[in-house]
Amino acid sequence: GNSVTQMEGPVTLSEEAFLTINCTYTATGYPSLFWYVQYPGEGLQLLLKATKADDKGSNKGFEATYRKETTSFHLEKGSVQVSDSAVYFCALKGDTGRRALTFGSGTRLQVQP
Amino acid sequence: GAGVSQSPSNKVTEKGKDVELRCDPISGHTALYWYRQSLGQGLEFLIYFQGNSAPDKSGLPSDRFSAERTGGSVSTLTIQRTQQEDSAVYLCASSLEAVSSSYEQYFGPGTRLTVT
Numbered sequence: 657g658n659s660v661t662q663m664e665g666p667v668t669l670s671e672e673a674f675l676t677i678n679c680t681y682t683a684t685g686y687p688s689l690f691w692y693v694q695y696p697g698e699g700l701q702l703l704l705k706a707t708k709a710d711d712k713g714s715n716k717g718f719e720a721t722y723r724k725e726t727t728s729f730h731l732e733k734g735s736v737q738v739s740d741s742a743v744y745f746c747a748l749k750g751d752t753g754r755r756a757l758t759f760g761s762g763t764r765l766q767v768q769p
Numbered sequence: 770g771a772g773v774s775q776s777p778s779n780k781v782t783e784k785g786k787d788v789e790l791r792c793d794p795i796s797g798h799t800a801l802y803w804y805r806q807s808l809g810q811g812l813e814f815l816i817y818f819q820g821n822s823a824p825d826k827s828g829l830p831s832d833r834f835s836a837e838r839t840g841g842s843v844s845t846l847t848i849q850r851t852q853q854e855d856s857a858v859y860l861c862a863s864s865l866e867a868v869s870s871s872y873e874q875y876f877g878p879g880t881r882l883t884v885t
Contacts, residue, residue, distance in 0.1 A: 688872065700860065700876040745812065749872055754825060756802055757874060759812035 658683045662746050662760035669736055669767050677731040677763045679720075679746035687748040689713075689722050689729040690757065694743045703731075703744070736767045771795065773877035775861050781883045782851055790846045790880045794863030801844050802864075802874060803836055807857035815859075818844065819866060851884045858882070 663678040681687065691703040691713070704713030706722035706729065713720050718733045729746060746760040774793045782788050794801050803815040814828040818838040829835070833852075838844040848855055858881050862874040 690873075692876075699878040700862075702873060702875070705873065754814070754817070754827070755800065755819065755866070755872065756804075756814040756817050756825070756828065757812075758814070761811045 658687065658748055658750050658754075658758040660746050660748055660758055660760035662744075662763050665743075665762070665764040667763060667765045669765070671738055671767055671769050672735045673767075675731070675733040675736045675740075675765065677744055677746075677765070679729045679731065679760060681727050681729065681746075681748050683727075683748055683750055683758075685751045686724075687750050689720070690747045690749070691718070691720055691729070691731050692745040692747060692759075694745065694762075696742070700745070736765070738767045738769050741765055741767045773861055773863050773875055775859075775877040775880050777880060778878065779881045779883075781885060784853060784884055785850055787847065787849045788851055788882065790848075790859050790882070792844045792846070792861030792863075792877060794842065794844070794861070795875055796842075798863035798865055798875075799841070800864045800866040800872075800874075801838055802862040803844070803846050804860040804862065805857045806860055806879070810857075812860075815846070848882075851882075853884045856882055856884045 659682045688707045690705045692700045693703045704715040706713040709724035711722045743762045745762045747757040801818045817825040833849045836846045858879040860879045861877045864874045
């Protein structure tokens with residue numbers, strides 16, 4: 657079945673540091689890939705997505721590239737802010753069968769001023 | 770426009786009682802999902818409704834859990850004879866189920882269930 661593996665957290669960075677959160681997946685076919693973010697006390701929000709190989713999703717300074725050869729969708733941001741402190745979830749939706757999202761375990765990011 | 774809404778936002782119940790959680794999806798969204806977010810298990814899929822098709826119940830953890838969706842809109846998740854391990858945040862999501870939207874799911878704020 658489908659699965660998503662994310663790097664363990666928490667990740668603690670200073671403001672303006674470079675961020676990478678690793679995400680790899682297992683799926684047959686051509687899944688769609690997503691990053692969701694959950695800010696403290698809030699619900700899940702879609703951060704970015706990519707639906708085919710080599711697509712780059714981007715939003716709010718975050719980027720992730722769908723790499724089919726390495727089955728990865730790593731999240732990056734060049735300069736993090738305190739307001740980026742949140743839990744980040746990598747997720748996939750398969751192109752066949754179940755429509756529901758398969759989530760990674762989440763990575764908590766803490767950005768210090 | 771209005772997003773996905775869920776009620777109640779918090780629910781505390783005694784072990785053994787039944788609870789009902791409500792989800793109001795985005796208008797026009799044909800698909801509705803229930804997920805559960807708990808400390809030990811992360812985010813787990815529970816059940817999926819799409820139009821008039823039979824729901825995909827493959828994620829329901831036991832027969833104490835059931836859900837229905839009336840008129841293709843509002844959904845209710847029912848947990849009978851609650852147990853302490855049912856304590857979690859229950860999330861509802863809806864989507865347009867169209868290739869053009871990449872089947873993007875929009876999540877509600879969740880219902881935090883605490884079973885004492």
